[in-house]
Amino acid sequence: MTRVLLVGAGEVGGKHLAALVGAPRLTVCGVADPAPSARVPETVPVFASWRSALTSLAPDLVVVAAPPGTALAVARAAARAEAAVLVEKPATTVLAALAPEPGDQRIFVGFQPHFAPGLAALLAQPPVIDRAEVRLAVRRDPHYYRGWRRTYATAGGVLHQQAIHGLALVLRLMPGNVDAVDATAVHRRALAETEDHVTAVVTLDGGPTVHIDARVDYRGQSVHEVVLHLADGRRLQVRGRNLEAGLGESAAAPTDEDLRRAMYAAVLDTAAGQPPHPCLYPLTALRRPLEVIDGVYRDARVVRAAHPASS
Template identity: 55%
Template structure:
């Protein structure tokens, strides 16, 4: 029996979900909801303007929410209250206070497909003792990316919310859950295409002595990479590699593609109850700590003056 899926949001990310859902066995994309779709839904798939109407009309088993943060949490919680299993795109919300527990949150999971990369499920299942984690992001975002809701930090957040969150969330799931004792961060804004920064570096220290560092830049012409390096208590070092972590702990030349990772994510969603059976499934409740660390970094960050103008 196929699970009926409603997709909320038909922008760049929503379109990727639509194509992956169509190619995943056991799932049927029954409708797309978006008042102003940037990408047309696949042929034969109905388009509705209001997600509330789509929930009522189709009664889906699964809802995928691929909307900006200002919409995502309300849509996800409404779908979960209707009994659907919900997969919502990051960052879901920019304010960690929004994630104060709600009864329906147990049915909501966050879309981090790189967490299904080779070796990552086993790593999340074993949770080895880690004393330091380093997140590195190097990519290039052009002017066209910063448009609409992505123009303002209040509606899109920064590099840590939009790009580096995959690695940050993974590192924070693996580090012990201890309070923040200190955080230093530097923000670099050179091109000034939006309120978001071109680069941020941050070091966060926790009460148990563990440390998380991040160096994330979206203005680089270097080869794209998003990696997490884990320093274990026994001196061993684990490196999770790829353009977006997709090689995991395996061979970068044999890394799965985006479609494979999305399909693994869809298939891992629980079919009954609210408890995920797969270690890589990321419950909404666990996102709160990631947003708290990101929020702390931005609130304590200093802006580094640099020469440069928009190209």
């Protein structure tokens, strides 16, 4: 059995815990969190310190679901201890923190929707894309913005925390440097330092464009989708509440737990020497989406509305 340490047992850590407990050939040997909010099985030891958990357990796989900033430090310590590491997005909001370090090749950033139907083949042989659309529309109310999520320094903005699944997928498929950015960030509700709505058009070398429309003040049904307009005239839509249907039908989408288990298996196979799965996102590949996100926020027009959003 593969021994797994989970670092962070909050909202996202709880999702990982549910997927890990039911995964074949995996056993959760410990959870590291000074104040876990997820329900941890009585048979699983809980450590207040991730450092002591790493030393005591010597796990084969470490799943890091800690906030950005802490997450990267934990992931690198686990990699130095020769564990395979899966770290939740975005791992860090500080681009300079991604300067290469020994052991980084054992770290992968978690984008479980990239394991949705059809995306492995798409990532293995990317088509030529003229235009991509990343659309996110969800509702995040005051209770969501507690603790580390309240400040840009510890959480980043909507693009770091919410839309990064779709944006990272598009940027894996579309090469080229950024030529221009036209962006607007709207702050209406003042629930945190981060914005309620960001729109952007990012133009890459040669003319391809990425269109972003991401908001967290939406009252309708949640959706996070990507639309790819190919050079040959075809249109591909990655569907789902969080891309989980991939290129398939929404009704047949795999569960979140299934997608996470596929991700764990891919990380372990790669760590064992098998060819990297096309859906895996190595830590070094995180630099490009963070560069684009930094560019969007750096150049965005900032709008501060006087009244709460009604949409």
